[in-house]
Amino acid sequence: MSRRQIHQGMRLRALATTLLVCVGLVGCQGIPSSGPVHEGLERLSQADQPVQFNPGGPAQGASQEDIVRGFVSAAASSADDYATAREFLAPEYSDDWDPSLGVLVDEGTQQYREAEENVGVLSLSAIASVDGRGSLQPVGPGAATEVRFEFAEIGGEWRITSAPAGIILDKSTFAAVWTPLQLYFLSADNRLVSDTRWFLNRATISTQVVGELLEGPTEQMIEVVRSAIPAGTVLAAGAVPVVDGTARIDLSAELLDADAATMELVKRQLGASLQSVPNVARFELLVNSSLIESGTVIAADTTSPTAENLYVAGLKDGEFGPISAGDVTVLPGIGARIAQLEPSAVTLAPDRGSAAVLHQGAVSWVSPDDQVVVDVRGDLIAPSLDRFGHVWTYSSAAPGEMLVTKPGERSTLLQMPWLGGRVPVAVRVAQGGNRIAVLVVDAASPDQSKVLVAGISRDESGVPVALTDIANTELWVPGTPVDLDWIDDERFAAVTRAGASGKVTQGVLGQFAVESGVVPGAVSLSGGGNRSLLRVLDDDGRLYAPQGSGWQRQLDGIALVAKVG
Structure with a gap:
C-alpha cells in the first residue's frame, strides 16, 4: 500500500471520530494532518462553481464572534482551496485546517457564546453530516450541536487557532453548492447497486466520481458490494477531463490486469456512475495515455417490476x-x-x-x-x-x-x-x-x-x-x-x-x-x-x-x- 493510500485511510477513520464528536455535543478541535487532502473532495477546489459565493475576508477590528461567523460564511466558497475562509485562521493553523473532512449541515440558526477566555462555542441545529467520501446521514433531533473555536491575537486582530475539521453549511447553501449523484458497485451476482454520494457542484465533478469509484465501497458496504476495477488502480493523470461530451479516464497499468469479462463490468460501473454527470455522454479508458476501451453512459439495471x-x-x-x-x-x-x-x-x-x-x-x-x-x-x-x-x-x-x-x-x-x-x-x-x-x-x-x-x-x-x-x-x-x-x-x-x-x-x-x-x-x-x-x-x-x-x-x-x- 502506498504512503498516499495509508494517509487517505487514516483520514477516513479520523473523519468518523470527528463528526461523532461534533454531533455528540462535544467541542471539536481542529485535527492537524500532514498527508494529502482526500482525492475526491480536494479536486473540486480547482474549478469554478456553477453557483458562486463571494464572501469577504475578516474586517479590521472584528470581534471573536464576528471572526467565527465570517469563517463559517466564507466556507461556502471553496475557490482556491477555501482561500477566503483561511484568512480567518492564524497563519500557523491555516494549513492544518482541513475542509475536505466533511460537512455539518444545519438549519441556519447559530447561537454564539464565549465559553472561556479566547474560546468560543457555536450552537447549531444540525440536521445532517456528510463524511469525507460524500456519504450523508441525518442527525437526530434534540439538543443543539456545539462546536468549539479557539483564538489568538495576531498583529492586533483576532484569528482562529483551532476549529472543527470540515465545514459548516446551512441546508439551503449546502443544496446550492453540493449535489447528490449515484455511484454504482456490483452485487455478488454482478447486478449494479447504487450508493448515493454528495459532490461539490463543480465542472470537475467527473474527476470526483471516478476517484470515488477507484476508492471502492464504503466501510458499511464493503462486504455487500464490490468493484470490478482492479485493486491499486489510480488516476494516472490526476483528473478526468471532459472533451466534446467524452470523459477521458487515464488510469494506471493495474487496469490491464482485468480480463475481457471484468473489463465489461468495469465499463458498466463507469457508464452507470457517469450518467448523471453533466455534459458526459461517453467515456474513454486509457492506460498511460493509450486508448484501451470506450463506452457510453447507461441507465443502471433496474429491479422494478415489469x-x-x-x-x-x-x-x-x-x-x-x-x-x-x-x-x-x-x-x-x-x-x-x-x-x-x-x-x-x-x-x-x-x-x-x-x-x-x-x-x-x-x-x-x-x-x-x-x-x-x-x-x-x-x-x-x-x-x-x-x-x-x-x-x-x-x-x-x-x-x-x-x-x-x-x-x-x-x-x-x-x-x-x-x-x-x-x-x-x-x-x-x-x-x-x-x-x-x-x-x-x-x-x-x-x-x-x-x-x-x-x-x-x-x-x-x-x-x-x-x-x-x-x-x-x-x-x-x-x-x-x-x-x-x-x-x-x-x-x-x-x-x-x-x-x-x-x-x-x-x-x-x-x-x-x-x-x-x-x-x-x-x-x-x-x-x-x-x-x-x-x-x-x-x-x-x-x-x-x-x-x-x-x-x-x-x-x-x-x-x-x-x-x-
Missing part, C-alpha cells in the same frame, strides 16, 4: 388480487390460496408469482403449486420476500435475529447487532436484495421513530450469509412507528403516528427526507415497487393514493394492502 406486474394488490370481501376500477380481481395462481389463509399481512414476490403470508401466528410461503409454513414463532411481523425467493421473518420473541428461509431448502439465522435492544415494528428487504430497513422507536426519545438500514451480504447464488455490523440511520421522524416499506431500491416510505394522525415520510438513501402529508388513522402502507403505486390504508379500510402534496381516498372496504418484496 409493466404487467405494476399494480396494487389487496384483500377485499374475501378475495385477494389486483385492485382496479374500485374492485379486487382474484390473482391467478395464488390469490385464492392467500385469501383462504385469512391473512393479516401479505408480501408478493416482485414477479407476483408467489407470496409470504402472515396468518394466525405463522408465516407461510404460497406458490401456485405449494404452501409451506416457514415460521411459527410468536410475535411475528409482516414478512419480506426477496428476489431470490427467500422469506425473511422477524419475531420479537427472538430479538436481534432474522430468520431467512428458502422454502423446501434451509433456514438461516442472521444477527442484527445494531438493533441494540430496540423492537422493530417493520422489517423490509429492498427489491435489489442488498439492503434491509428496520423501523423502530428511538431508544432515547419514545416520541421519535427512526429507520435503520444495513447491508445484506450474499454468496454468488444469492443466499444471504450475514447482515453488516453497521446500520446507518437514514430517517428520524416524529411520532410512534406504524409501518415501513421500500418504494424501490433507493427510496422508502414510513408512517408514524402522533395522536390520530398518520404522518407519511418518504426517504431516499443518503439524501434528505420529504414529508408527504397526513392520512388520519393510517395503519399500514405499501411501496408497491414503484413510486406511483404508493398506498396508505387507514383503520376503517379506506385506501389512499398520493395526489399532489396530499392523499386522495381511492377505495373502501380493504382488509389489507399487499407489499412487494
Whole structure:
C-alpha cells in the first residue's frame, strides 16, 4: 500500500471520530494532518462553481464572534482551496485546517457564546453530516450541536487557532453548492447497486466520481458490494477531463490486469456512475495515455417490476388480487390460496408469482403449486420476500435475529447487532436484495421513530450469509412507528403516528427526507415497487393514493394492502 493510500485511510477513520464528536455535543478541535487532502473532495477546489459565493475576508477590528461567523460564511466558497475562509485562521493553523473532512449541515440558526477566555462555542441545529467520501446521514433531533473555536491575537486582530475539521453549511447553501449523484458497485451476482454520494457542484465533478469509484465501497458496504476495477488502480493523470461530451479516464497499468469479462463490468460501473454527470455522454479508458476501451453512459439495471406486474394488490370481501376500477380481481395462481389463509399481512414476490403470508401466528410461503409454513414463532411481523425467493421473518420473541428461509431448502439465522435492544415494528428487504430497513422507536426519545438500514451480504447464488455490523440511520421522524416499506431500491416510505394522525415520510438513501402529508388513522402502507403505486390504508379500510402534496381516498372496504418484496 502506498504512503498516499495509508494517509487517505487514516483520514477516513479520523473523519468518523470527528463528526461523532461534533454531533455528540462535544467541542471539536481542529485535527492537524500532514498527508494529502482526500482525492475526491480536494479536486473540486480547482474549478469554478456553477453557483458562486463571494464572501469577504475578516474586517479590521472584528470581534471573536464576528471572526467565527465570517469563517463559517466564507466556507461556502471553496475557490482556491477555501482561500477566503483561511484568512480567518492564524497563519500557523491555516494549513492544518482541513475542509475536505466533511460537512455539518444545519438549519441556519447559530447561537454564539464565549465559553472561556479566547474560546468560543457555536450552537447549531444540525440536521445532517456528510463524511469525507460524500456519504450523508441525518442527525437526530434534540439538543443543539456545539462546536468549539479557539483564538489568538495576531498583529492586533483576532484569528482562529483551532476549529472543527470540515465545514459548516446551512441546508439551503449546502443544496446550492453540493449535489447528490449515484455511484454504482456490483452485487455478488454482478447486478449494479447504487450508493448515493454528495459532490461539490463543480465542472470537475467527473474527476470526483471516478476517484470515488477507484476508492471502492464504503466501510458499511464493503462486504455487500464490490468493484470490478482492479485493486491499486489510480488516476494516472490526476483528473478526468471532459472533451466534446467524452470523459477521458487515464488510469494506471493495474487496469490491464482485468480480463475481457471484468473489463465489461468495469465499463458498466463507469457508464452507470457517469450518467448523471453533466455534459458526459461517453467515456474513454486509457492506460498511460493509450486508448484501451470506450463506452457510453447507461441507465443502471433496474429491479422494478415489469409493466404487467405494476399494480396494487389487496384483500377485499374475501378475495385477494389486483385492485382496479374500485374492485379486487382474484390473482391467478395464488390469490385464492392467500385469501383462504385469512391473512393479516401479505408480501408478493416482485414477479407476483408467489407470496409470504402472515396468518394466525405463522408465516407461510404460497406458490401456485405449494404452501409451506416457514415460521411459527410468536410475535411475528409482516414478512419480506426477496428476489431470490427467500422469506425473511422477524419475531420479537427472538430479538436481534432474522430468520431467512428458502422454502423446501434451509433456514438461516442472521444477527442484527445494531438493533441494540430496540423492537422493530417493520422489517423490509429492498427489491435489489442488498439492503434491509428496520423501523423502530428511538431508544432515547419514545416520541421519535427512526429507520435503520444495513447491508445484506450474499454468496454468488444469492443466499444471504450475514447482515453488516453497521446500520446507518437514514430517517428520524416524529411520532410512534406504524409501518415501513421500500418504494424501490433507493427510496422508502414510513408512517408514524402522533395522536390520530398518520404522518407519511418518504426517504431516499443518503439524501434528505420529504414529508408527504397526513392520512388520519393510517395503519399500514405499501411501496408497491414503484413510486406511483404508493398506498396508505387507514383503520376503517379506506385506501389512499398520493395526489399532489396530499392523499386522495381511492377505495373502501380493504382488509389489507399487499407489499412487494
